[in-house]
Amino acid sequence: MSERFEILQTKDAEGLPWPKYMSAGAAGMDLYANIQEPVTLRAGEITLVPTGICIALPEGFEAQIRPRSGLALKHGVTLVNAPGTVDSDYRGEIKVIMTCLAREPFTITRGDRIAQMVIAAYTRAEWVPVENLDATARGAGGFGHTGA
Numbered sequence: 001m002s003e004r005f006e007i008l009q010t011k012d013a014e015g016l017p018w019p020k021y022m023s024a025g026a027a028g029m030d031l032y033a034n035i036q037e038p039v040t041l042r043a044g045e046i047t048l049v050p051t052g053i054c055i056a057l058p059e060g061f062e063a064q065i066r067p068r069s070g071l072a073l074k075h076g077v078t079l080v081n082a083p084g085t086v087d088s089d090y091r092g093e094i095k096v097i098m099t100c101l102a103r104e105p106f107t108i109t110r111g112d113r114i115a116q117m118v119i120a121a122y123t124r125a126e127w128v129p130v131e132n133l134d135a136t137a138r139g140a141g142g143f144g145h146t147g148a
Contacts, residue, residue, distance in 0.1 A: 005119070006056040010034065010093055013052020016110075019117055028066060028116030031096065033108050040107045041100035046080055049096045049114055057088040057119070064118040065096060071114070076102025079115060086117075 007018060012034065019029040033039075034052030041047055057063060063086035071077040080097040096115045100106045108114060 003061075003119070005058075005061075008054045010050075010052045010054070012036070013050075016052050019051075019053065028118045030068070030113040031065070031094065031115045031117050033110060033112045033114045035108065035110050038107050038109045040105050041077065041098060042105045043100055043103055046097060046099045049098055049108060051094045051096060051114075054091055054093050055086065056091065057086070059088050060121055060123075061088055062086060062120055062122055063094070064120055065094065066116045066118060068113060068116055071106075075104075075106045076100055077106050083118075 009016070009018065016032050016034055019031055021029045031051045031053070034050045039047055039049065055063060065079065065082075065084035065086065067078040067082050077098060077100050080099050084097065086094055094117070098108070098114065
């Protein structure tokens with residue numbers, strides 16, 4: 001199943017691929033670094049990397065920006081606010097907040113796959129005040145209460 005959404009590529013991103021799925025069963029499509037010069041991330045450093053794309057999502061959809069597992073495992077590179085959310089009313093360029101958790105620096109070059117984007121439907125909540133919530137087996141048990 002696929003939906004059609006609008007996408008705009010910024011002028012400085014010409015020649016870069018649009019976001020794309022790398023396998024038939026992939027939920028996330030890869031995003032590419034739209035940088036003119038290489039950027040080196042040192043341990044603990046945070047940087048904002050543009051992707052060169054702007055999208056238009058209808059109300060009821062969001063784009064989740066997530067780390068790429070290969071970058072995390074091989075290089076310790078991840079996203080600071082994972083998953084990041086692109087709201088349906090945002091029309092600016094998608095940018096990825098990246099960091100390096102490894103001891104060795106990691107260099108990002110133009111066109112590198114830097115993150116994944118998952119398009120997801122969501123429901124907006126409307127809160128209804130009540131005196132009590134219905135009981136569950138878990139109740140108010142929180143962090144680690146099951147022993148796991």
